[in-house]
Amino acid sequence: MKATTIYDVAKEAGVSIATVSNAINGKGNVSKKRRDEIFKVMERLQYQPSVIASALMGKKTYTLGLLIPDVSNPFFSEIARSVEDLAHSAGYSVIVCSTDNKDERVDKYLRLLEQKSVDGILIGTGTENGETLTQLAEKSIPIVMIAREAAGVSAHSVLTDDFKGGGLAAEHLLALGHSRMAILAEKLEVSSSVERVRGFRFALFEAGIALGNDGVVSCDSSIKAGKKAAAALLAREERPSAIFCCNDLLAIGALQAAKEAGVKVPEQLSIIGFDDTILSTVTNPALTTIAQPMDQMVKLAFGLLIGAPESGQPIRQRIVMPPGLIVRESTGEPPGS
Amino acid sequence: MKATTIYDVAKEAGVSIATVSNAINGKGNVSKKRRDEIFKVMERLQYQPSVIASALMGKKTYTLGLLIPDVSNPFFSEIARSVEDLAHSAGYSVIVCSTDNKDERVDKYLRLLEQKSVDGILIGTGTENGETLTQLAEKSIPIVMIAREAAGVSAHSVLTDDFKGGGLAAEHLLALGHSRMAILAEKLEVSSSVERVRGFRFALFEAGIALGNDGVVSCDSSIKAGKKAAAALLAREERPSAIFCCNDLLAIGALQAAKEAGVKVPEQLSIIGFDDTILSTVTNPALTTIAQPMDQMVKLAFGLLIGAPESGQPIRQRIVMPPGLIVRESTGEPPGS
DNA sequence: TTGAAAGCGCTAACAG
DNA sequence: CTGTTAGCGCTTTCAA
Numbered sequence: 001m002k003a004t005t006i007y008d009v010a011k012e013a014g015v016s017i018a019t020v021s022n023a024i025n026g027k028g029n030v031s032k033k034r035r036d037e038i039f040k041v042m043e044r045l046q047y048q049p050s051v052i053a054s055a056l057m058g059k060k061t062y063t064l065g066l067l068i069p070d071v072s073n074p075f076f077s078e079i080a081r082s083v084e085d086l087a088h089s090a091g092y093s094v095i096v097c098s099t100d101n102k103d104e105r106v107d108k109y110l111r112l113l114e115q116k117s118v119d120g121i122l123i124g125t126g127t128e129n130g131e132t133l134t135q136l137a138e139k140s141i142p143i144v145m146i147a148r149e150a151a152g153v154s155a156h157s158v159l160t161d162d163f164k165g166g167g168l169a170a171e172h173l174l175a176l177g178h179s180r181m182a183i184l185a186e187k188l189e190v191s192s193s194v195e196r197v198r199g200f201r202f203a204l205f206e207a208g209i210a211l212g213n214d215g216v217v218s219c220d221s222s223i224k225a226g227k228k229a230a231a232a233l234l235a236r237e238e239r240p241s242a243i244f245c246c247n248d249l250l251a252i253g254a255l256q257a258a259k260e261a262g263v264k265v266p267e268q269l270s271i272i273g274f275d276d277t278i279l280s281t282v283t284n285p286a287l288t289t290i291a292q293p294m295d296q297m298v299k300l301a302f303g304l305l306i307g308a309p310e311s312g313q314p315i316r317q318r319i320v321m322p323p324g325l326i327v328r329e330s331t332g333e334p335p336g337s
Numbered sequence: 338m339k340a341t342t343i344y345d346v347a348k349e350a351g352v353s354i355a356t357v358s359n360a361i362n363g364k365g366n367v368s369k370k371r372r373d374e375i376f377k378v379m380e381r382l383q384y385q386p387s388v389i390a391s392a393l394m395g396k397k398t399y400t401l402g403l404l405i406p407d408v409s410n411p412f413f414s415e416i417a418r419s420v421e422d423l424a425h426s427a428g429y430s431v432i433v434c435s436t437d438n439k440d441e442r443v444d445k446y447l448r449l450l451e452q453k454s455v456d457g458i459l460i461g462t463g464t465e466n467g468e469t470l471t472q473l474a475e476k477s478i479p480i481v482m483i484a485r486e487a488a489g490v491s492a493h494s495v496l497t498d499d500f501k502g503g504g505l506a507a508e509h510l511l512a513l514g515h516s517r518m519a520i521l522a523e524k525l526e527v528s529s530s531v532e533r534v535r536g537f538r539f540a541l542f543e544a545g546i547a548l549g550n551d552g553v554v555s556c557d558s559s560i561k562a563g564k565k566a567a568a569a570l571l572a573r574e575e576r577p578s579a580i581f582c583c584n585d586l587l588a589i590g591a592l593q594a595a596k597e598a599g600v601k602v603p604e605q606l607s608i609i610g611f612d613d614t615i616l617s618t619v620t621n622p623a624l625t626t627i628a629q630p631m632d633q634m635v636k637l638a639f640g641l642l643i644g645a646p647e648s649g650q651p652i653r654q655r656i657v658m659p660p661g662l663i664v665r666e667s668t669g670e671p672p673g674s
Numbered sequence: 675t676t677g678a679a680a681g682c683g684c685t686a687a688c689a690g
Numbered sequence: 691c692t693g694t695t696a697g698c699g700c701t702t703t704c705a706a
Contacts, residue, residue, distance in 0.1 A: 072417070093434070
């Protein structure tokens with residue numbers, strides 16, 4: 001059965017399509033009587049305006065794009081959910097794009113989203129691609145970065161103070177009495193990772209503790225890679241008494257490596273993660289971690305994306321949110337204290 | 338800057354828009370020379386055909402809807418990822434819709450997707466709503482159910498043999514020597530849950546073991562609810578030596594309840610989950626669970642959705658896939674055996 | 675207060 | 691092989 005169009009409604013209600021359109025959009029002046037009648041007909045005919053058609057007339061598509069590395073990664077799936085909820089209550093739907101941090105995929109998705117005339121794009125994935133810049137500048141699709149920052153892209157961004165997050169982790173460990181520490185980071189091209197490491201290091205430095213370059217090892221961001229790297233760390237002669245992992249996945253890998261090596265957490269080894277995903281509540285021991293205020297960040301990013309579009313060339317905002325320490329069970333005093 | 342249209346390309350290339358259109362779509366006959374020239378111009382102008390416009394002409398939107406209870410639930414986020422990958426490589430993008438299993442949300446999303454003229458909808462959420470049926474019948478949007486089944490909806494469906502899955506769990510526990518078992522199920526309106534319970538029960542029955550009605554308790558599908566329900570189970574006089582949980586979330590709740598009650602898993606209590614999500618690999622002990630062949634299921638569902646649309650009124654397919662037992666660390670022989 | 679008519683960007687006949 | 695033309699369903703002047 002063909003979908004009913006505005007023409008069907010108009011004919012049935014004995015008015016013109018313009019009037020129907022006006023009635024629907026509350027534009028122009030339609031007498032209450034006509035309006036009521038039109039609505040009645042719409043209901044009877046189960047009429048649903050086509051967003052496609054109205055989008056073609058330059059209206060919004062009420063569709064947003066969300067670029068993240070991987071929806072199946074809990075950190076990002078939690079973001080996706082927040083975005084979706086916000087979007088939904090504002091009448092938008094969201095196209096989720098998992099990029100695997102591959103520039104090629106980023107590009108392809110960006111192009112796709114552009115072709116589909118989305119009303120805005122939320123970017124939570126890394127890119128070295130200035131291509132995005134082109135997007136923003138030449139086309140007028142609003143873009144905002146969330147939890148990531150891309151060099152040279154002149155878009156709003158909402159992020160966590162990663163430097164401070166690293167510091168928080170260090171202070172916690174320091175307060176517990178640790179001095180032999182190590183860092184497990186995801187590959188250091190990722191700017192947030194770099195900042196976390198820097199923040200951690202700086203806090204140690206301030207406490208008079210130096211962390212040599214061999215104190216930080218980097219690997220892919222996965223449980224498996226984290227496990228392997230952590231295992232190597234634990235096999236060292238001077239085994240650290242605490243490991244700061246730049247995200248929960250890595251921390252879980254470390255947890256597993258410790259278990260396999262027969263190293264008790266937190267008695268013999270403290271482990272601290274980052275992100276506070278659902279995973280960190282599920283491990284045993286539960287993971288001490290640094291939380292990002294994701295819901296708030298998403299809310300801000302969404303506001304920036306939808307709230308104030310195109311108001312001239314507004315000042316490029318860069319909102320930085322404070323992280324928080326969540327103490328659970330994977331950290332404790334160093335052995336022999 | 339206004340986006341470049343087919344007119345700009347035509348003008349620039351000195352041909353008509355029809356020729357450009359033909360060149361792009363490989364329709365009609367365009368001389369190689371012209372074609373090459375047109376493509377060159379397209380590139381120079383960075384022309385991207387508008388899907389909106391071509392969708393309006395009755396072509397596809399290359400957008401799919403995916404309805405699931407919650408993207409932030411690992412089971413569903415893993416599905417979402419598979420769907421996205423498949424979709425992406427077929428040129429589609431996917432709008433993710435988290436329904437929280439609320440009929441009201443299901444409805445709203447369905448309506449939204451219809452307005453956006455998606456090319457198909459994958460439903461992995463529960464609905465009692467015959468509304469879906471209306472969708473399918475009256476409009477001609479292809480729908481296929483995945484991992485869920487809705488009563489009375491005449492759509493294709495791809496699901497796991499939940500009955501068999503329950504049986505697998507029971508057999509595993511039986512083989513280990515258990516006889517005092519209990520079931521933790523999500524609220525029994527969910528058909529897959531019912532089947533899992535039935536399958537488990539039936540296997541016990543065949544083994545000559547009866548499971549009274551008080552042997553199965555149901556609760557919301559969350560770690561917290563599972564924990565609470567499991568705690569009650571563990572506090573009983575005749576504490577079970579094994580609990581079959583209808584999904585991993587519940588199983589994790591049970592794990593936590595056991596930990597809190599000082600009950601060792603698997604020494605004093607075996608726990609088995611369902612779904613084989615990433616969560617089950619992360620717990621300590623790692624969760625023994627029943628795996629659904631999700632990747633395959635998604636592939637089949639996708640094929641049904643995209644592959645064979647509208648070929649008359651094709652036979653409604655109902656594909657059932659076999660689950661598998663994944664033995665990890667949370668199950669073992671009952672105490673004192 | 676209402677309606678006729680001109681597009682939005684593209685595709686699909688149908689002529690040339 | 692290429693161009694003209696008529697829409698797709700809707701919004702939006704501009705008249706009536």
